Amino acid sequence: MAKFTKANSVGEWLDQRLNTTTLNKVLMTEYWIPKDINFLWAMGVLLATTFGILVISGIFLMMYYKPDVNLAFDSVNYTIMQEVAYGWLFRHMHGVAASVVFLIIYIHMFTGIYYGSYKQGREMIWISGMLLFVVFSAAGFSGYMLPWGQMSYWAAMVITNLFGGIPFIGPDLVVWIRGDFNVADATLTRFFMLHVFLLPIVIMGLIAFHFYTLRIPHVNNQDSEELDFDAEAEKYLSGNKKESKVIPFWPIFISKDLAVLGIFLLFYFYLVFFHYEFAMDPVNFDPADNMATPAHIYPEWYFLWSYEVLRGFFFDIGPMKAFDIGLAAFGFANAIFLFLPFLDRDTKILPAHKRPAFFVWFWILMADLIVLTIWGKLPPTGANAWVGFVAATLFIVLFILLPVISKIDAKKRGA
Amino acid sequence: MSNETNRRDFLGYTFAAVAAVGGAASLVGMKKAWDPLPSVLSSGFTEFDLSAVKAGHPSTIMWRGKPVFILKKTADMQPNKRDLIINGDRYTIAIGLCTHLGCIPAWKKTKWKCPCHGGEFNASGEEIFGPPPRPLDLPPFSISGTKIVLGEEGPEYKKIAAAMKA
Numbered sequence A: 001m002a003k004f005t006k007a008n009s010v011g012e013w014l015d016q017r018l019n020t021t022t023l024n025k026v027l028m029t030e031y032w033i034p035k036d037i038n039f040l041w042a043m044g045v046l047l048a049t050t051f052g053i054l055v056i057s058g059i060f061l062m063m064y065y066k067p068d069v070n071l072a073f074d075s076v077n078y079t080i081m082q083e084v085a086y087g088w089l090f091r092h093m094h095g096v097a098a099s100v101v102f103l104i105i106y107i108h109m110f111t112g113i114y115y116g117s118y119k120q121g122r123e124m125i126w127i128s129g130m131l132l133f134v135v136f137s138a139a140g141f142s143g144y145m146l147p148w149g150q151m152s153y154w155a156a157m158v159i160t161n162l163f164g165g166i167p168f169i170g171p172d173l174v175v176w177i178r179g180d181f182n183v184a185d186a187t188l189t190r191f192f193m194l195h196v197f198l199l200p201i202v203i204m205g206l207i208a209f210h211f212y213t214l215r216i217p218h219v220n221n222q223d224s225e226e227l228d229f230d231a232e233a234e235k236y237l238s239g240n241k242k243e244s245k246v247i248p249f250w251p252i253f254i255s256k257d258l259a260v261l262g263i264f265l266l267f268y269f270y271l272v273f274f275h276y277e278f279a280m281d282p283v284n285f286d287p288a289d290n291m292a293t294p295a296h297i298y299p300e301w302y303f304l305w306s307y308e309v310l311r312g313f314f315f316d317i318g319p320m321k322a323f324d325i326g327l328a329a330f331g332f333a334n335a336i337f338l339f340l341p342f343l344d345r346d347t348k349i350l351p352a353h354k355r356p357a358f359f360v361w362f363w364i365l366m367a368d369l370i371v372l373t374i375w376g377k378l379p380p381t382g383a384n385a386w387v388g389f390v391a392a393t394l395f396i397v398l399f400i401l402l403p404v405i406s407k408i409d410a411k412k413r414g415a
Numbered sequence B: 001m002s003n004e005t006n007r008r009d010f011l012g013y014t015f016a017a018v019a020a021v022g023g024a025a026s027l028v029g030m031k032k033a034w035d036p037l038p039s040v041l042s043s044g045f046t047e048f049d050l051s052a053v054k055a056g057h058p059s060t061i062m063w064r065g066k067p068v069f070i071l072k073k074t075a076d077m078q079p080n081k082r083d084l085i086i087n088g089d090r091y092t093i094a095i096g097l098c099t100h101l102g103c104i105p106a107w108k109k110t111k112w113k114c115p116c117h118g119g120e121f122n123a124s125g126e127e128i129f130g131p132p133p134r135p136l137d138l139p140p141f142s143i144s145g146t147k148i149v150l151g152e153e154g155p156e157y158k159k160i161a162a163a164m165k166a
Helices: A009-017 A019-031 A039-062 A074-081 A087-114 A123-145 A148-166 A172-177 A185-216 A230-237 A250-274 A301-312 A322-343 A356-377 A382-413 B007-033 B040-044 B156-164
Strands: A032-034 A245-246 B045-047 B059-065 B066-072 B084-086 B089-095 B106-108 B111-113 B128-129 B141-144 B147-150
Touching: A009 B156, A019 A250, A039 A087, A039 A185, A039 A250, A039 B089, A074 A087, A074 A148, A087 A123, A087 A356, A123 A148, A123 A250, A123 A301, A148 A172, A148 A185, A148 A301, A148 B059, A185 A250, A230 A245, A245 A250, A245 B007, A301 A322, A301 A356, A301 A382, A322 A382, A356 A382, B007 B147, B045 B084, B045 B089
Parallel strands: none
Antiparallel strands: A032 A245, B045 B147, B059 B066, B066 B089, B084 B089, B106 B111, B141 B147
16 A cells, blocks of 8 residues: 555545545646637537436436336326426426437537537547437437327337337337337336436446547647647646647636536526426327327427438338338438548548538538428428428438538648 | 466456356346236237127227227228128228337228328228338237137138238
8 A cells, every 4th residue: 555644634635545636637727728719619518517407307306206107197297296396397407408408419519510520539529429419319218208198108109110110120129129019118117217327327428438538639629720738738837828829627718618508507597497398298298198199299309300301201212112211311310420520531620611612511411400300390291291301312412422522622722 | 278378368268258158148138128028928818899890980999008900891992802801791900000100090981091190091901102111010810700809810810911921
């Protein structure tokens, strides 16, 4: 054992045993952040905070929630909403946070795409982030099921049915996932376990990994300037703070994050108190009924774009069934972002406004995603079906074209 | 054992073998834990008397938590290879879940219409419009007299299932 001398303070006592001074430097006071980054880089802290809100409000909901098909609906809509003091607040905080967390994830993602933060050396940041997105989606879906309303039930029906499209094992896989021939009690209890235990643990692990992936390549900046972080840090530490291009995360940079967080929390609590219904679909206030389907079912807003890609292909092409094309397109849409660092063939990291062709590509992608989101909520009949088809096709074409487009930019710059 | 393999390597390989067997065994256990329970499997039989059905008005009965449509065909409905014929009456037996993504289609006079994505099925359960990739599924059943038992594969079921595959 190392030699321990008598400590003069609690802090010193802990430092001897846990090396807290070094830990604090590595994580906080000597974790270097470029000066040239805007409010869009604050989304990480917003997401960490929102995840914290979800965990804490979730703990309070879990104390009264009953994962049983006969009790679940009333435990949420009567016990938690009517009887538990401030139960309504915890439910609305949880529901609204589950919705806005996706808004912030999308802003975070598209900031990364715009500034090229997924490229050359930062691939692992991007990949771990996309894995987080996938697990967040699974957590959002498994949680949506728990109140056991009509939308919960039929969402579970549709999503579990998607696995039926997998060749050969599909139908058996659906029964295995549900634990019954239908979405039933076994399905509810296992999704409860996924939502409150397994997926949150995986998310926490991935968040730690996501932070770790930042340590070596460091965070990107508005001009995508390549900084020598060691040299810049030395300048800062020697007192040359003005000339140094970096600042410590704590206590300097965090002040900006906290300012953005303050504005975000105002927006968030405005929704919680005055517009919580935007995260609470009215159909879900009817108890689940396995013998009656609601007239029109749709997912929450954050899944609409991929839902529209799924159903955008509504006619058979040659020997391929519309259903299988849609499923393949859906799989493509959800997996393709993971490969972004390798589809972008430009050899330099630059923000989109310095890459003319990519700039156009980026904004067409944004517009297409917005169209997919809007039409995902509309009934898929008549002209709507064709809008969905065109937008879904455009989405796929955009990603097929990306390697070419990014090369054109590089060539024009003379690279 | 060759001279290059030392004791530590041997211990490592032994541990790897034990761990692989244990890991595979626990995967099997975990897979089976998510299979439907015996009580779920055994409650999968439902009996229904066909003689009370009125032609042209489908009955919906619940089997394994799913709706099953039973339609006695009227004279002007097309005969089909999947018709169940009992005493000269033709019946369509089908699981009442759209083969697209599992919503329950509603009966509209001459056909089933799916509310979710607009799929349509005719009186024989065949897809006639929209995204459904195949006709409504046939539940396993057996017949005794005018009674149908859902969940058992009787000879009538096997005949119709074979005709549908052909």
